[in-house]
Amino acid sequence: MKRQLAALSLGALFLLATPAQAAVLTLNGQTLDAGWAPIYENTTFVSLRSLLQELRPEASIWWEDGQAKARSGELTIAAQPGDKALICNDKRVELTQSIRLEEGRTLVPIRPLANLLGLEVNWNAATGEVALSTPTDEHDELYWLSRIISAESQGECWEGKIAVGNVVLNRVKSPDFPNTIYGVIFDERWGGQFEPVRNGTVYREPTQESVRAAMACLEGENTVGDSLYFLAPELTDNHWTMENRTYVTTIGAHWFYR
Numbered sequence: 001m002k003r004q005l006a007a008l009s010l011g012a013l014f015l016l017a018t019p020a021q022a023a024v025l026t027l028n029g030q031t032l033d034a035g036w037a038p039i040y041e042n043t044t045f046v047s048l049r050s051l052l053q054e055l056r057p058e059a060s061i062w063w064e065d066g067q068a069k070a071r072s073g074e075l076t077i078a079a080q081p082g083d084k085a086l087i088c089n090d091k092r093v094e095l096t097q098s099i100r101l102e103e104g105r106t107l108v109p110i111r112p113l114a115n116l117l118g119l120e121v122n123w124n125a126a127t128g129e130v131a132l133s134t135p136t137d138e139h140d141e142l143y144w145l146s147r148i149i150s151a152e153s154q155g156e157c158w159e160g161k162i163a164v165g166n167v168v169l170n171r172v173k174s175p176d177f178p179n180t181i182y183g184v185i186f187d188e189r190w191g192g193q194f195e196p197v198r199n200g201t202v203y204r205e206p207t208q209e210s211v212r213a214a215m216a217c218l219e220g221e222n223t224v225g226d227s228l229y230f231l232a233p234e235l236t237d238n239h240w241t242m243e244n245r246t247y248v249t250t251i252g253a254h255w256f257y258r
Contacts (some may be wrong), residue, residue, distance in 0.1 A: 025110075027055070027119075027132045037110065037130065043097050044123070044130050045107040048079050055117060068106035077116065079106050088116050091200040115203050141181050145169075146214035148185050150206035151196030153213075153254075160252040161210060163224040165217030167256070170228050177228075224248055227256040 023044040025032040035050035048068050052059045059072035067080040078087040081101035085092040086108060093112055100107040111121045114132050120143065122131045145165055153161045171177035171184045178184050185202065187193045196202040206214075224230075225248060229241045232253040245257035 021128060023110075023123075023128050023130045025051075025130050025132065028134060029131075032132070035105070038102075038107070040100075041097065044110045045097075045100060046110045046113065047105045048077070048108050048113070049106065051110070051113065055119075075116070077113075079108050081106060086112060086116070088200060088203065091198060093200040093203050111205070112203060115205070141218060142211070142214050144181050144185055145217065146206040146211040147202050147204070148194060148196060149213050149217075150210035151201040151204065152194065153210070153252075154207075156252040156254070158209070158213065159223045160254060161213035162217055162221050163227070163251050163254065163256060164230065165214055166222050166224050167227055167230055169217055170226055174228060223251065224256045225258070227258050229257040230254045 021039050023037040023039055025034050025037055025046065032051075032054050034054045035047045037044050037046045039045070048070060049061045052061055052070050052072065056072045059070055061068070061070045063069070067078045069079075070077045074089075076089055079099050080087075081099050084096075084098045085094050086099075087093070093116065095109050095112055097109055110130055114121045118140075119132045119134060122133070123129075124131060145168060148168060149161050149164050152164045156164075168181060168184050172179055172181060178187055185194060186197060192198050194202070227248045229245050231238075231241050233239065233242065233255060234253065241257050242255070248256045248258055250256070
């Protein structure tokens with residue numbers, strides 16, 4: 001009973017803020033029937049259930065322990081009204097605004113949810129359209145490479161950003177790692193290869209400099225040769241790489257090895 005009262009109170013609180021408008025959702029140019037998409041404080045929200053049912057009809061969606069939960073293949077998502085993060089595969093993906101509960105619908109900011117589903121998001125202020133798009137194979141490489149560079153090299157110089165991208169691309173070429181950028185980034189061996197995958201920051205929108213660095217890497221720019229590993233010794237207690245691989249160079253906080 002207390003849980004039900006809390007949910008009702010939370011829903012009533014959110015209803016006090018009426019959105020000025022609602023957005024139109026499209027996918028690859030076609031209008032989506034994903035229900036009401038209200039805009040609060042310049043952020044478009046969408047029903048978790050409605051969007052998943054439209055994009056992934058096979059997804060399982062249910063309510064449990066005060067959370068809306070969904071599963072599609074290996075992807076699981078949990079959204080708790082009032083929380084400022086989605087839980088994706090047991091990792092927190094931070095949001096700029098809290099998840100809302102309105103008229104029995106769990107509303108979440110559309111951009112991070114769409115990113116979790118592998119979609120790009122563009123906003124057209126003139127038409128009020130949120131345009132979702134499926135990346136092409138070529139663009140998919142840029143999509144994920146820019147995100148891992150951004151998440152791993154915040155505060156690093158241009159050469160350091162290039163170096164992170166080089167390691168990912170060197171692994172794609174190596175027979176010891178998966179042969180795609182996505183596969184390398186989400187390689188789960190040894191507990192996962194990259195901290196941003198474990199903590200969810202890989203899903204955040206990349207900085208523009210990181211996008212440019214990813215493009216430069218894909219065009220051949222290289223600052224660390226054939227390096228396959230990097231670490232920041234001051235930020236980790238796991239020094240296996242330092243003890244077992246050949247040192248190449250240091251750029252910023254990262255040490256690189258092959």
